[in-house]
Amino acid sequence: MNESRTLQGIGVSPGIGTGPAIVIRRDLPDVPDRVVPADAVEAEVIRLHDAVDSVRRGLEQLRQRARERVGPEEAKIFDAQILMLQDVEFLKGAERLIRDNQLSAERAYEFKALEVRALWANSGSSRLRERVADLSGLQIRILNHLLGQPVDEAFAPTGGRPSVVFLRELTPGLTVQFEQDHVVGFVSEEGTRTSHAAILARSLGIPCVMGLPGVLHEVRSGTEVIIDGARGSVTLSPTAEQVSEAEVAEGKRHTLLRELESVLGQPAVSLDGVNVTLRGNLDLPEELDQLAGQGAEGVGLMRTEFLVVGRADLPSEEEQLDYFRRVARRFAPAPVIVRSFDVGGDKFPAAFRILPEPNPFLGWRALRVCLDRPEVFLPQLRALLRARIDGDIQLMLPLVVDVSEVVRTRELLAEARASLARDGLRAADDLPVGVMVETPAAAAIADRLAEVSDFLSVGTNDLTQYTLAVDRGNARLAERFTTYHPAIVRMLHAVRDAAVRARLPISVCGELASEPLGAFLLIGLGYRNLSISPVSLPLIRWLVRRINASTAARAAEAAREAATAAEVTRILEEHIAEYVDLGSLETGWLPQDRRNTKLG
Ligand code: PEP
Numbered sequence: 001m002n003e004s005r006t007l008q009g010i011g012v013s014p015g016i017g018t019g020p021a022i023v024i025r026r027d028l029p030d031v032p033d034r035v036v037p038a039d040a041v042e043a044e045v046i047r048l049h050d051a052v053d054s055v056r057r058g059l060e061q062l063r064q065r066a067r068e069r070v071g072p073e074e075a076k077i078f079d080a081q082i083l084m085l086q087d088v089e090f091l092k093g094a095e096r097l098i099r100d101n102q103l104s105a106e107r108a109y110e111f112k113a114l115e116v117r118a119l120w121a122n123s124g125s126s127r128l129r130e131r132v133a134d135l136s137g138l139q140i141r142i143l144n145h146l147l148g149q150p151v152d153e154a155f156a157p158t159g160g161r162p163s164v165v166f167l168r169e170l171t172p173g174l175t176v177q178f179e180q181d182h183v184v185g186f187v188s189e190e191g192t193r194t195s196h197a198a199i200l201a202r203s204l205g206i207p208c209v210m211g212l213p214g215v216l217h218e219v220r221s222g223t224e225v226i227i228d229g230a231r232g233s234v235t236l237s238p239t240a241e242q243v244s245e246a247e248v249a250e251g252k253r254h255t256l257l258r259e260l261e262s263v264l265g266q267p268a269v270s271l272d273g274v275n276v277t278l279r280g281n282l283d284l285p286e287e288l289d290q291l292a293g294q295g296a297e298g299v300g301l302m303r304t305e306f307l308v309v310g311r312a313d314l315p316s317e318e319e320q321l322d323y324f325r326r327v328a329r330r331f332a333p334a335p336v337i338v339r340s341f342d343v344g345g346d347k348f349p350a351a352f353r354i355l356p357e358p359n360p361f362l363g364w365r366a367l368r369v370c371l372d373r374p375e376v377f378l379p380q381l382r383a384l385l386r387a388r389i390d391g392d393i394q395l396m397l398p399l400v401v402d403v404s405e406v407v408r409t410r411e412l413l414a415e416a417r418a419s420l421a422r423d424g425l426r427a428a429d430d431l432p433v434g435v436m437v438e439t440p441a442a443a444a445i446a447d448r449l450a451e452v453s454d455f456l457s458v459g460t461n462d463l464t465q466y467t468l469a470v471d472r473g474n475a476r477l478a479e480r481f482t483t484y485h486p487a488i489v490r491m492l493h494a495v496r497d498a499a500v501r502a503r504l505p506i507s508v509c510g511e512l513a514s515e516p517l518g519a520f521l522l523i524g525l526g527y528r529n530l531s532i533s534p535v536s537l538p539l540i541r542w543l544v545r546r547i548n549a550s551t552a553a554r555a556a557e558a559a560r561e562a563a564t565a566a567e568v569t570r571i572l573e574e575h576i577a578e579y580v581d582l583g584s585l586e587t588g589w590l591p592q593d594r595r596n597t598k599l600g
């Protein structure tokens with residue numbers, strides 16, 4: 001018998017599954033070198049278009065399936081694939097290769113895909129990498145069709161025991177294609193928490209672990225596996241003891257899930273009567289349904305990076321307006337707090353054509369880019385002012401370090417308003433402007449920033465990175481990246497204090513608010529407004545209803561005196577244990593990997 005081994009990846013969809021592995025090697029098919037005679041060229045072009053039509057029909061079926069199994073918003077993921085499949089430039093390029101070089105349709109498609117992939121792969125953006133993944137999925141389908149091989153994956157496990165499916169890359173198509181009864185988990189070598197496939201796996205409630213390079217070489221079909229999608233662990237050939245532990249943990253998780261369901265729609269009020277407003281963090285349009293379904297009281301952080309990263313051009317004012325309007329109407333009259341483009345660092349839209357910087361996280365990024373490039377910022381401000389007609393849209397500024405940045409933003413806002421009036425377009429007279437406190441500078445001058453802002457919101461992810469001088473993207477430093485450091489606890493206390501004195505609304509939108517211990521700490525520090533990742537919303541609502549805010553306050557007071565992060569965590573655990581079983585929390589809670597929360 002093989003020895004048991006546990007591999008650590010990125011948990012992207014919580015849940016524990018046990019079963020035999022099915023390893024799927026789904027690579028691009030070999031395309032034979034074939035040229036076609038001159039008089040067969042037109043027939044070859046038709047063959048290419050027939051293949052595109054047939055693959056489109058297949059994708060439309062998958063879209064329908066996604067609509068039925070997951071929901072209309074998520075099904076839109078397939079619209080993007082269908083658009084990509086029918087891209088006119090791409091198909092014209094392939095046609096030219098057939099006509100000019102007499103290549104076979106499959107060879108021409110392969111060449112064109114190679115060209116596009118080379119272009120995208122150099123961008124360094126994970127959004128574009130994902131489009132490369134979508135392109136590979138299409139390429140496999142088209143080439144298999146042209147080569148007369150089965151297009152739709154004929155390897156879906158059927159009958160027998162439900163399996164854990166291992167792949168190099170999980171695509172949206174594959175995620176919805178498998179019968180739920182036959183799959184207890186997905187493990188992939190590539191992918192991130194924000195990938196489309198990850199979103200679908202979460203919506204379907206299938207445990208999923210990504211980011212395990214080389215795992216296909218380590219596992220064989222039939223190997224027993226335990227997948228824990230919350231912890232991100234995959235255990236190969238587990239011992240009997242590990243299997244029964246997993247079963248117990250899964251049982252606890254189900255009990256917890258039932259409890260979470262029972263508080264859906266209930267207010268987030270603590271046992272001692274403290275009300276906490278729970279809003280949602282919205283990263284992608286596909287998460288809108290999930291967020292609304294979980295009773296978020298508005299959006300506390302709407303990231304807009306997906307609108308720019310991975311594109312060759314900038315989104316138009318109208319495109320932004322459509323999206324802002326859609327979200328505003330969905331949550332009206334609750335607020336929707338839109339963060340201006342937080343690009344930069346290592347993620348620049350191709351449209352900027354920026355040279356790499358030696359220190360990107362201390363470089364030209366976020367609000368700095370928007371203020372230096374009014375042609376980028378003004379259309380966004382105009383779209384926000386126009387969308388405010390339809391709901392309580394507000395603006396939040398990332399990476400603020402100075403009062404002048406807020407003042408300058410207000411000047412640009414006045415310019416945007418004046419230009420809208422000149423154009424005769426309907427828009428709100430004003431737009432609340434808030435500041436993200438996510439640099440030590442902003443935390444230190446929170447009282448001064450409060451004088452020029454309508455609200456403050458603490459971004460604990462970047463605040464931790466910049467305060468501890470620990471790169472949030474460096475896996476080697478992951479252990480050192482802790483928001484429970486006493487320095488952060490003290491800053492959180494001081495920032496809230498400054499906001500209360502200025503009588504300004506204050507919230508937290510960093511991932512700390514999405515963690516049970518973190519939310520407990522924040523409530524103890526007096527925060528009454530938290531913005532949470534969609535996946536954690538039910539858990540935090542349930543938690544708030546089970547605790548006494550006064551106990552949380554005692555824990556927070558002790559935490560402020562602690563010397564180390566370990567001490568802070570221990571204090572919080574000791575106090576929270578009065579109300580919840582920490583063991584069962586771990587199984588249902590998807591720990592936020594702050595390194596992977598950013599699109600890019
Ligand atoms: C943060 O820094 O805490 C935050 C919420 O923003 P982001 O994770 O998008 O940088």
Ligand code: MG
Pocket residue numbers: 398438459461462
């Ligand atoms: Mg940030």
